[in-house]
Amino acid sequence: MSPPTNEISEISDLPQHLQLENRLEKLYINPNSSTNQQLIDEDARKAENQLEKHQRFLRMAKVTSLRSKDPNTQVGCVIVDKENCIVSVGYNGFPIGVDDDVFRWDKEDPEDNKHLYVVHAEMNAIINKRCATLHDCTVYVTLFPCNKCAQMLIQSRVKKVYFLEDRDELPFRASKKMLEHAKLPYEQIVMPRGKYVIEC
Ligand SMILES: O=c1ccn([C@H]2C[C@H](O)[C@@H](COP(=O)(O)O)O2)c(=O)[nH]1
Ligand SMILES: [Zn+2]
Numbered sequence: 001m002s003p004p005t006n007e008i009s010e011i012s013d014l015p016q017h018l019q020l021e022n023r024l025e026k027l028y029i030n031p032n033s034s035t036n037q038q039l040i041d042e043d044a045r046k047a048e049n050q051l052e053k054h055q056r057f058l059r060m061a062k063v064t065s066l067r068s069k070d071p072n073t074q075v076g077c078v079i080v081d082k083e084n085c086i087v088s089v090g091y092n093g094f095p096i097g098v099d100d101d102v103f104r105w106d107k108e109d110p111e112d113n114k115h116l117y118v119v120h121a122e123m124n125a126i127i128n129k130r131c132a133t134l135h136d137c138t139v140y141v142t143l144f145p146c147n148k149c150a151q152m153l154i155q156s157r158v159k160k161v162y163f164l165e166d167r168d169e170l171p172f173r174a175s176k177k178m179l180e181h182a183k184l185p186y187e188q189i190v191m192p193r194g195k196y197v198i199e200c
């Protein structure tokens with residue numbers, strides 16, 4: 001529907017680039033109106049609630065990581081379904097029956113180091129799942145997944161990965177390349193200080 005006649009003469013007198021600008025201004029929604037402010041406030045509240053939910057699950061992943069016997073890096077992973085129910089947890093550790101006292105946790109000897117034995121937290125969480133499928137689940141992990149874990153998460157068809165810490169090392173760079181190509185989104189969450197304080 002064309003604008004009223006008197007507007008046509010005003011708008012058509014303007015240079016082309018101003019004509020669009022003029023029309024856009026007429027569509028401009030005033031954020032200061034009470035209705036729009038309420039919409040903006042509601043969006044802000046929803047975003048805050050979402051962030052708090054991610055922080056809660058990442059705090060659980062951090063608590064899970066405390067069970068790891070890796071003296072250098074403890075990793076925890078929590079997987080939740082579409083209803084935000086926890087369906088699995090995992091931490092980095094040696095396989096069942098592989099004795100922590102026999103196998104070494106150090107990493108100096110290329111022929112005998114922990115990386116040859118340790119099961120990653122994400123892998124343990126995938127294996128430990130108490131549901132038929134991880135399809136569309138959300139993964140919370142304290143350390144960004146390596147390339148091998150990224151493969152398993154992609155194959156498990158999880159929906160998104162939230163993480164606390166990242167590393168600029170080849171396995172993690174390769175992981176990002178795969179996740180982005182597979183369109184599996186990931187997001188780093190910042191925890192305010194004190195969020196790990198667990199009242200026992
Ligand atoms: O995706 C990952 C990557 C690493 N981990 C675990 C494996 C190891 O136990 C530590 C890393 O040890 P560094 O001494 O920092 O190399 O993290 C994991 O669980 N998931
Ligand atoms: Zn891994």
